[in-house]
Amino acid sequence: MNTFIRYASVGVMNTLAHWAVFGLMLFSGFSQSVSNVVAFGIAVTVSFFANAKWTFKAQATTYRYMVYVLFMGGMAFSVGWAADTLHANPIVTLVTFSVISLICGFIYSKLVVFREDK
Template structure:
């Protein structure tokens, strides 16, 4: 299980970097709004994360149903984190850190026991 979680963390580090780079590039080079840049970067990063975790972490088949389940869960988690942060007036950096930690653990559990439950 530790090896599996280590692989999941590795994919998470890469997808976080992808999200930040895409976000910055969309803002800087394409003059996108923060909302458009963040949603676009989220979908790029979460798509990479799904396929990398399916193949490398869980050694499982990537299907459209699994993709939808993964993206929906991660998107709902991101939205709820932002909603709660706005409601309590949390600083953006605290929100980012809280979401990163929570999504790492909750995303792994959800992936392992729901999305890729048949993986060996």
């Protein structure tokens, strides 16, 4: 199976979890930026380990986890911050982050986090 298809499959599962947590937090009174980061934190851990094992067949190390989480978390917060600043509809925030994280996350994972040492 194509690496991107595997990555996207893991992403679908994580997106559903992310959206559910985001919605619960947002409706509990938290801002979009905080809701997006917390939802991301829950989904990113599952994503990291699933992608390490199934997508990239790479060892899941603490260093790789930190590099992955910091990059993806920065994107999550940035999208949430922009949404708060622009008073964007929460669904726009979710869709925007999902698309950005799929594309940028795959490229970053393939070229940086899980790249094969040669």
